[in-house]
Each structure stands twice: as structure tokens, then as C-alpha cells.
Amino acid sequence: MNELAGAVAVVTGATRGCGRAIAVELGRQGATVFVTGRTTRDAGSPMKRAETIEDTAELVDAAGGRGIPVRCDFTSVSDVDALRARIESEVDGRLDILVDDVWGGDPFVDFESTYWDSDLDNALLVVRNAVDTHLIALHRLLPLVVRREGGLVIEVTDGDNDDYVGAGVPYYLAKCSVRAIGRALGAELAKVGCTGMTVTPGFLRSESMLELFGVTEENWRDAVSTSAPADFAISETPTLLGRGVAALATDPKVSRFAGQTLASWTLMHEYGLTDVDGSRPDFGRWMAEVRTPGLDPVTTDPTPFR
Missing domain, CATH: 3.40.50.720 (NAD(P)-binding Rossmann-like Domain)
Structure with missing residues (x-):
């Protein structure tokens, strides 16, 4: 280190x-x-x-x-x-x-x-x-x-x-x-x-972005179903x-x-x-496999992309 x-x-x-x-x-x-x-x-x-x-x-x-x-x-x-x-x-x-x-x-x-x-x-x-x-x-x-x-x-x-x-x-x-x-x-x-x-x-979960969507780093996933776009599910710190x-x-x-x-x-x-949470968010793959082909990001399971 x-x-x-x-x-x-x-x-x-x-x-x-x-x-x-x-x-x-x-x-x-x-x-x-x-x-x-x-x-x-x-x-x-x-x-x-x-x-x-x-x-x-x-x-x-x-x-x-x-x-x-x-x-x-x-x-x-x-x-x-x-x-x-x-x-x-x-x-x-x-x-x-x-x-x-x-x-x-x-x-x-x-x-x-x-x-x-x-x-x-x-x-x-x-x-x-x-x-x-x-x-x-x-x-x-x-x-x-x-x-x-x-x-x-x-x-x-x-x-x-x-x-x-x-x-x-x-x-x-x-x-x-x-x-x-x-x-x-x-x-x-x-x-x-x-x-x-x-x-x-990628889709950055910065201090200002968390504030924009009314969540914290502890409960940020709540924003995916309320205030944030579906892509927020693949966000990263x-x-x-x-x-x-x-x-x-x-x-x-x-x-x-x-x-x-x-x-x-x-x-x-x-x-x-x-x-920081041990996940591996791949926003590039999400864009290539979900957004570019026109799949619905709301109904697409984000788990394989994290």
C-alpha cells in the first residue's frame, strides 16, 4: 500500500x-x-x-x-x-x-x-x-x-x-x-x-448526484424506483x-x-x-447490451452488469 x-x-x-x-x-x-x-x-x-x-x-x-x-x-x-x-x-x-x-x-x-x-x-x-x-x-x-x-x-x-x-x-x-x-x-x-x-x-454516484436524487450512499438504490433514471442501477462511486x-x-x-x-x-x-461495496459496475457493457440495442432499462435486471 x-x-x-x-x-x-x-x-x-x-x-x-x-x-x-x-x-x-x-x-x-x-x-x-x-x-x-x-x-x-x-x-x-x-x-x-x-x-x-x-x-x-x-x-x-x-x-x-x-x-x-x-x-x-x-x-x-x-x-x-x-x-x-x-x-x-x-x-x-x-x-x-x-x-x-x-x-x-x-x-x-x-x-x-x-x-x-x-x-x-x-x-x-x-x-x-x-x-x-x-x-x-x-x-x-x-x-x-x-x-x-x-x-x-x-x-x-x-x-x-x-x-x-x-x-x-x-x-x-x-x-x-x-x-x-x-x-x-x-x-x-x-x-x-x-x-x-x-x-x-461511468454513471457517477457523486455527492451532488446523491443529493439530486434525494438519497445517500447507504440507500441509493431507493432512487432507482423513485427519482433517478433506470441507468442509476449501474452507477458507481x-x-x-x-x-x-x-x-x-x-x-x-x-x-x-x-x-x-x-x-x-x-x-x-x-x-x-x-x-467500495465489492461490486463491479460495468456501465460500458450496460450501454452496449441494453441502451444501444434499445432494450427497456426499467425491466432489465442490472445484476449481471454489477
Whole structure:
């Protein structure tokens, strides 16, 4: 459980969701993790959520790593420069793993309107929060990663391919762009002995999703028959992707995945992982065998897919 002892990671967007879970699982392997995001115990963010980077850092500590909370707005170059300065001063500029999980677009996404009837300012904010932030983080932090061979950079997106599923133009552009960044990083970082790639969760049972459907992690299945869509039966906790990223970070042959986008279910099968409850939710198989052929998800037994 200490395969990353001595290693240093930065996780952007680590306040909650997958970012938090990834930070914790890297900490579980002994890493020092710079936990970055906008929400602190003293200051909120437009997300208006209760989770904080200090909470995440404490979870990293409890898992066996070292969590260092650093407030950082990744739309601000000066904020990212200050983060880089902290890394330079506190760990001599060492950065072995960079997980780029910034999002922050939820308040601005319009899933209902046609693009031409939507609010243009909000559409542009979706792209700025999802794409500009990644470019700023990479521009300022990649110089630390490439100082040593073996560095790993992982982009986090939604979906493992570029098929359009009706989520709206700005959201689609944002998530495709992150996959494209991962493909480019796979080629560029290979030139300097490092690895770049992208990962995605399935139907995520995040803090905000549980709240949306009015359930908790303890009784989340109740939502399948009440407030949530039938696909929620194949949902997963953020920890499944967190475990997948930790497995990648400890894999000496991780470079074989350079430029690819790997889903949580793909990582689950590759590394023999389970979710926190011991289940193995395969959202990709559910989509291929239930949704794509047009079967009724309400009457389909989800058990074989977990």
C-alpha cells in the first residue's frame, strides 16, 4: 500500500467527486498529494457545495498519504503560478503525477435548450471552465512533470469516445476537448519519457448526484424506483475511478496506454478492481447490451452488469 511513497501528485478539482477519490487513493498508496480546488472552509465557490479541499486533504492523511490543501482557481494563471511556487518550495519542485480533473461547469450547462436558444455567456463559461482551465494547468505544471522520466499526466473527462449523446454543444465540446488533450499529451510526453492519457467514470454516484436524487450512499438504490433514471442501477462511486487511477500510477508499464481514454469499467477489468461495496459496475457493457440495442432499462435486471 506504499507503492507511491516519496511520490508527489497534484490533483486539480479535488474538492469532491472523482477528484477527491483520486486524491485519497493516491494517498492510500503513500503519495504526497497537493489537493487543489476553489472551495475552502473560509471561502466558497460558484459551485455552492459544502465539500472543501481541507476535508479532502484530511481524507488523504487518514488513508496513509500526506494531503496539502491549496486553494487554486484554474481560470487564473496567477493562482496556478502560486501553486507551482508552493510545489517548488515544499517538495523541491518534484511532481510525478498530475491529475487534471478541473470542471466547475455544472452551474452553466443547459441540457434542455437547443444551442441557438441557449445563453451564449453560459455556453462560453462551460468551455472556459472545462478547457481553458486544463490548458492553464498543463502549461504551468508540465515543466515540473517533465523534469524526470516516468511522469504521468491524466486528464479526466466524461465518456470514453466522441459519440454525441445529446448533451448539448458546449458540454460535448468540453468533454471531447479533454479527450483530445489526452491524445495529444500521449504523443508529446512520450518524447520526454513521460505518459499522458485520459480517464472517465461511468454513471457517477457523486455527492451532488446523491443529493439530486434525494438519497445517500447507504440507500441509493431507493432512487432507482423513485427519482433517478433506470441507468442509476449501474452507477458507481467516485472511488472506482480513484482506484483505477492509483492502479495506473503504480503500473510500471503504464506507457502502453499513452494517448488513450480509459473508462472506469475498463480499468476495473484490467486491474481486477471493485467498488467500495465489492461490486463491479460495468456501465460500458450496460450501454452496449441494453441502451444501444434499445432494450427497456426499467425491466432489465442490472445484476449481471454489477
